Amino acid sequence: MKKMILSLLVLSSVVAHSSELDNLIDTSNAIVDQIDRGIKLVGAAQEYSYTGSGLSDGTLSSTAHISAEQLQAYNNALSGMSNYKAFGDLQTVLEEKAYTELDMMDEAIGVFTEVVVDMIAVQEVAEVAESAASPQEEAEVQTFVENNIEVLTITQEEVDTYNTSMDDIETHANNASAFLAVAGNKEAVEFLEQGIENANTTAEQTNIFYDANAQWVAMGYNTTRNLTAVYLNGQNYGLDLYASEAEVLALGSESEYYLTGPTAQSYDCFMNQTNCVEL
Numbered sequence: 001m002k003k004m005i006l007s008l009l010v011l012s013s014v015v016a017h018s019s020e021l022d023n024l025i026d027t028s029n030a031i032v033d034q035i036d037r038g039i040k041l042v043g044a045a046q047e048y049s050y051t052g053s054g055l056s057d058g059t060l061s062s063t064a065h066i067s068a069e070q071l072q073a074y075n076n077a078l079s080g081m082s083n084y085k086a087f088g089d090l091q092t093v094l095e096e097k098a099y100t101e102l103d104m105m106d107e108a109i110g111v112f113t114e115v116v117v118d119m120i121a122v123q124e125v126a127e128v129a130e131s132a133a134s135p136q137e138e139a140e141v142q143t144f145v146e147n148n149i150e151v152l153t154i155t156q157e158e159v160d161t162y163n164t165s166m167d168d169i170e171t172h173a174n175n176a177s178a179f180l181a182v183a184g185n186k187e188a189v190e191f192l193e194q195g196i197e198n199a200n201t202t203a204e205q206t207n208i209f210y211d212a213n214a215q216w217v218a219m220g221y222n223t224t225r226n227l228t229a230v231y232l233n234g235q236n237y238g239l240d241l242y243a244s245e246a247e248v249l250a251l252g253s254e255s256e257y258y259l260t261g262p263t264a265q266s267y268d269c270f271m272n273q274t275n276c277v278e279l
Contacts, residue, residue: 020084027074038064087196088203094183098176105172112165121152124267178210182217188230188237195228
């Protein structure tokens with residue numbers, strides 16, 4: 001879904017913002033140039049005809065014609081300006097920031113997944129150890145560990161990568177969710193747009209960020225030290241986004257990522273696609 005939406009955003013908001021105005025300038029000036037030429041030719045016609053002092057070659061009038069292509073381009077530019085926003089397109093800016101965060105989250109998930117696969121032999125150790133119900137089976141566990149000690153050992157580097165990727169995933173996921181929630185709330189967008197207009201700047205020139213401590217999406221401006229913010233904890237615009245730890249874990253337990261992972265299946269199922277149990 002994210003990639004499908006991204007494919008629709010062919011131009012950045014800054015490019016779209018400037019091209020609309022540029023198109024209107026170019027197409028209107030093209031017609032003005034033709035009218036200017038026409039006025040000159042009409043003036044010359046009056047001067048020459050009343051005095052009998054000059055002739056054209058009979059083809060100059062066509063050089064002042066306004067073509068069908070010029071007319072269409074100008075009218076299209078007028079239509080384009082109906083969606084023009086002098087203070088920028090805040091909703092698009094928020095969505096693009098969200099998509100950037102989603103891309104970074106996906107990268108972090110890739111790192112996390114790779115290191116989990118590297119470390120997941122620990123699950124085999126746990127499963128083998130838990131299944132030992134007699135001294136003989138305990139001895140088999142000891143032999144298994146002794147024979148595979150290098151593969152089963154987890155390094156500090158792997159743990160550091162795991163921990164860092166977990167933090168990155170949560171950070172980027174929260175940022176993306178916050179930006180998309182605000183972008184999808186008409187009243188919140190209108191409130192922030194008014195702040196942009198009051199600061200006499202554009203959406204593209206503002207510093208938009210999510211603050212987990214303040215529980216808001218805020219905007220800072222180059223022209224003032226002030227902030228305009230929308231709370232995400234239910235204080236305004238119906239934006240009450242914070243989920244409890246239990247809710248987060250419950251949703252994660254139902255996700256495809258979890259259900260196709262090693263801990264929801266078994267080590268043997270995940271690594272070797274054998275002894276799998278239908279969930």
